[in-house]
Amino acid sequence: MARGHTFVATRANTEPRWMRIVLTVIALGFLAAFLVVPLAAVLVEALRKGWATYLAALVEPDALAAIKLTLLVAGIAVPFNLVFGTAAAWAIAKFEFRGKQLLITLIDLPFSVSPVVAGLVYVLVFGQQGWLGPWLRDHDIKILFAVPGLVLATVFVTFPFVARELISLMQAQGNDEEEAALTLGASGLRTFWHVTLPNIKWALLTGVILCNARAMGEFGAVSVVSGHIRGQTNTMPLHVEILYNEYQFAAAFAVASLLALLALVTLVLKAVVEWLEERGVAAAERAKKVADSSESAARTPVPADARAGQALAVA
Amino acid sequence: MSIQIRHVSKQFGSFRALNDLSLDIETGELIALLGPSGCGKTTLLRIIAGLDTPDTGKVLVQGEDTSGLAVQKRNVGFVFQHYALFRHMTVFDNVAFGLRVRPRSERSPEKEIRGRVNRLLELVQIDWMSDRYPEQLSGGQRQRVALARALAVEPRILLLDEPFGALDAKVRKDLRRWLRRLHDELNVTSVFVTHDQEEALEVADRVVVVNAGRIEQIGSPDEVYAHPANAFVYGFLGAANRFDGHVSGGVFHGPGLRHPLPGMAHDQTSRAIAFARPHDLEVERPIPGGAGVSAQLVRRYTRGANVVLELSHDGADAPIEVELKRAEADRMQLEPGQTLLVRPSSLRVFPQ
Numbered sequence: 001m002a003r004g005h006t007f008v009a010t011r012a013n014t015e016p017r018w019m020r021i022v023l024t025v026i027a028l029g030f031l032a033a034f035l036v037v038p039l040a041a042v043l044v045e046a047l048r049k050g051w052a053t054y055l056a057a058l059v060e061p062d063a064l065a066a067i068k069l070t071l072l073v074a075g076i077a078v079p080f081n082l083v084f085g086t087a088a089a090w091a092i093a094k095f096e097f098r099g100k101q102l103l104i105t106l107i108d109l110p111f112s113v114s115p116v117v118a119g120l121v122y123v124l125v126f127g128q129q130g131w132l133g134p135w136l137r138d139h140d141i142k143i144l145f146a147v148p149g150l151v152l153a154t155v156f157v158t159f160p161f162v163a164r165e166l167i168s169l170m171q172a173q174g175n176d177e178e179e180a181a182l183t184l185g186a187s188g189l190r191t192f193w194h195v196t197l198p199n200i201k202w203a204l205l206t207g208v209i210l211c212n213a214r215a216m217g218e219f220g221a222v223s224v225v226s227g228h229i230r231g232q233t234n235t236m237p238l239h240v241e242i243l244y245n246e247y248q249f250a251a252a253f254a255v256a257s258l259l260a261l262l263a264l265v266t267l268v269l270k271a272v273v274e275w276l277e278e279r280g281v282a283a284a285e286r287a288k289k290v291a292d293s294s295e296s297a298a299r300t301p302v303p304a305d306a307r308a309g310q311a312l313a314v315a
Numbered sequence: 316m317s318i319q320i321r322h323v324s325k326q327f328g329s330f331r332a333l334n335d336l337s338l339d340i341e342t343g344e345l346i347a348l349l350g351p352s353g354c355g356k357t358t359l360l361r362i363i364a365g366l367d368t369p370d371t372g373k374v375l376v377q378g379e380d381t382s383g384l385a386v387q388k389r390n391v392g393f394v395f396q397h398y399a400l401f402r403h404m405t406v407f408d409n410v411a412f413g414l415r416v417r418p419r420s421e422r423s424p425e426k427e428i429r430g431r432v433n434r435l436l437e438l439v440q441i442d443w444m445s446d447r448y449p450e451q452l453s454g455g456q457r458q459r460v461a462l463a464r465a466l467a468v469e470p471r472i473l474l475l476d477e478p479f480g481a482l483d484a485k486v487r488k489d490l491r492r493w494l495r496r497l498h499d500e501l502n503v504t505s506v507f508v509t510h511d512q513e514e515a516l517e518v519a520d521r522v523v524v525v526n527a528g529r530i531e532q533i534g535s536p537d538e539v540y541a542h543p544a545n546a547f548v549y550g551f552l553g554a555a556n557r558f559d560g561h562v563s564g565g566v567f568h569g570p571g572l573r574h575p576l577p578g579m580a581h582d583q584t585s586r587a588i589a590f591a592r593p594h595d596l597e598v599e600r601p602i603p604g605g606a607g608v609s610a611q612l613v614r615r616y617t618r619g620a621n622v623v624l625e626l627s628h629d630g631a632d633a634p635i636e637v638e639l640k641r642a643e644a645d646r647m648q649l650e651p652g653q654t655l656l657v658r659p660s661s662l663r664v665f666p667q
Contacts, residue, residue, distance in 0.1 A: 176399030183393040184413030198403040
C-alpha cells in the first residue's frame with residue numbers, strides 16, 4: 001500500500017523525460033562553458049611551450065619569491081582568522097551581550113565591501129600621507145609595501161570565512177554540553193578543548209580551507225597595499241598580472257595554473273571533509289533507528305532491589 | 316545535603332522569572348518543582364546549580380552560602396532536559412568525563428575510574444552499550460547515560476530538569492518508577508523540575524507548586540492534591556471544572572448551583588471561584604425543580620475503565636467534564652444531544 005503511494009507521488013512530482021534531459025544539458029553546458037573550459041585553457045596555455053618552459057617559469061627567482069610570499073601571508077592570516085573566527089563565533093553563539101548584532105554585521109562586512117576599498121583603507125591609515133604615516137616613519141616601521149600590509153589586507157578580506165562557518169553551527173548546538181561539562185567540574189579551557197572543539201571540528205576545517213583559498217588567491221586588496229616590488233612584495237596573483245602585462249603568457253599561465261590547482265585541491269578537500277562528516281551522521285542515524293526499534297526490549301527494568309548492592313558500592 | 320533558598324529573585328529583561336522565592340529542602344529528600352512553563356522552576360534549578368546567578372537572595376547548601384562558588388566547585392549533578400550528552404564521546408567516556416577532568420592531585424587512577432564507570436553503567440542498566448555513541452541510543456537510554464554521568468562525580472545534590480519531558484509515555488512511566496527506586500537506594504538530595512502533575516505526584520516526597528516566580532504551595536503529594544491552597548493549585552493539579560459565582564450567607568451561588576459551605580462565615584460576601592474534579596460531578600435526567608447546572612451532552616469518550624462526558628452550558632466557554640463508571644453511563648443510556656442536570660457531589664470554593 002505504502003509502496004503504491006510512493007509510486008504515484010513520484011510520478012506526479014517528476015518532470016517528463018525530455019524536460020529532465022534539456023535541463024541537465026543546459027546546466028552542464030553552462031558549467032562547461034564558464035568553469036571547465038577556462039580552467040582547461042589555463043593548463044593548456046601554461047603547457048603550450050612544453051614542460052621545460054613551464055618549470056622554468058615556476059623556478060624563476062621572482063616566481064619563487066611570489067610563491068614563498070603567498071605561503072607566508074596565508075600562513076599568518078589563516079591562523080589569525082582561525083583564532084579570531086572561533087573566538088567570535090563562541091562569543092556570539094554562547095553569550096548574550098549588547099552589540100551582538102553589530103558584531104555579526106561587522107563580520108560580514110568584508111563580503112560586502114570591495115577589496116580595493118579595503119586596501120585603500122589601509123593606505124589611508126598607514127600610508128605616507130595617512131593618519132599613522134608620520135609616526136610609523138619616525139619609528140622606522142614599514143607596514144605598507146611590506147609583509148605586514150599584505151597580511152593586514154588578507155586578514156581583512158578573509159575575516160568572515162571561519163566565523164560564518166561556525167556561528168550557525170554553534171548556535172544550533174546550544175550551550176547544554178558546555179554547561180554539562182562545567183557541572184561535572186571541568187574548567188572553561190578544558191570544556192572548550194574536550195567538548196566544544198570536537199563538536200565544531202568539521203565546520204572549522206571547512207572554514208580554514210576556504211579561508212586559505214581566498215587568502216592565497218586574493219588580488220584586489222593586496223594589489224593596493226603591495227607596491228608591486230618584484231621579488232619582494234608580489235604575491236602569486238600579482239605576479240601573474242605582471243607577467244601577463246609583459247606579454248609573458250606562458251609564464252603567466254604557468255603561475256596561474258598553480259592557483260587553479262590550489263582551487264581544485266581546495267574543492268576536493270572540502271568535498272572530502274563534507275563526505276566524512278555526512279558519513280558520520282548517516283552511520284549514527286542508521287544506528288539510532290536500530291536503537292529505537294530495540295528500545296522496548298532494552299528498557300525492561302531489572303528489579304532495582306537486585307541492584308541495591310551495586311548502588312551502595314558505587315555511592 | 317540540605318538546601319536553603321533565601322529570598323531569591325531573578326529578572327530576564329522585563330520578565331520576572333523568580334520573585335522573592337524561599338524554600339527549604341531537607342537532606343535526602345526528593346523534591347518536585349511543579350509549574351507551568353515559564354513559571355521560573357528551571358531558573359531556580361539553574362541557580363541552585365550555579366549555572367545562573369540570582370539578582371538578589373542566596374542559596375545555602377548545608378548552611379553554607381554558595382554565592383561566590385563557581386559551578387565546578389559546587390559538586391552538583393545536573394541532568395538536562397535534552398540530556399546534553401557529549402555527542403563525540405562514547406557512553407563510557409561520557410560517564411567517565413567528570414572523573415577524568417579532575418585536577419591531577421584529586422584524580423583517581425584510570426583503572427579505578429574504569430571500575431567505577433562500569434559499576435555506574437550497570438546501575439543504570441546500560442553496561443552492554445558502553446562503546447556506543449549518544450546518537451546510537453534511544454531517548455530513554457540517553458537519559459540513563461545522562462544520569463550515570465551526573466552520579467559519577469558523587470554529587471552532593473542531584474538536579475534534574477524535566478528529566479522525562481522528551482520521552483514517550485511508556486518509557487516515561489518506566490523511568491519514573493526507576494528514578495524513585497534509584498533515589499531510595501542512593502539517598503542523595505534531589506530536586507527535579509516538571510510541568511507534569513502526574514509525574515510530580517508519583518515520584519516526589521514533597522511537591523513545590525510554582526507559578527509566576529512564586530511558590531503557591533508546598534506539601535506532600537497527598538496534601539497538595541487533596542487540600543490545594545488556592546485556585547491555581549487546584550486547577551493545575553489534575554482536570555478541573557470551574558464555576559464562577561459568589562458566596563453569601565455561607566452558601567456558594569453559581570449558575571444553577573447552590574452549594575452550602577460549612578465552616579464559611581455567614582456574614583462573608585464576595586465573588587468566588589468553585590472547582591470540581593470530573594469524578595466529583597454527577598449527572599441526571601432533568602426533572603422539574605431539580606437542582607444543578609443544566610447542560611447539553613456534546614461528546615462521550617472512554618478513559619480507562621470510565622466514561623467521560625463533555626457537556627456545554629450557557630455562561631461558560633469551557634465545556635464541563637464529567638467522569639463516571641461505564642456501567643452507570645450505559646444504564647442511563649447517555650447519548651450526545653441530551654440535556655442533563657450536572658450536580659457536584661463535592662466542590663472546592665475559593666473566595667476571591
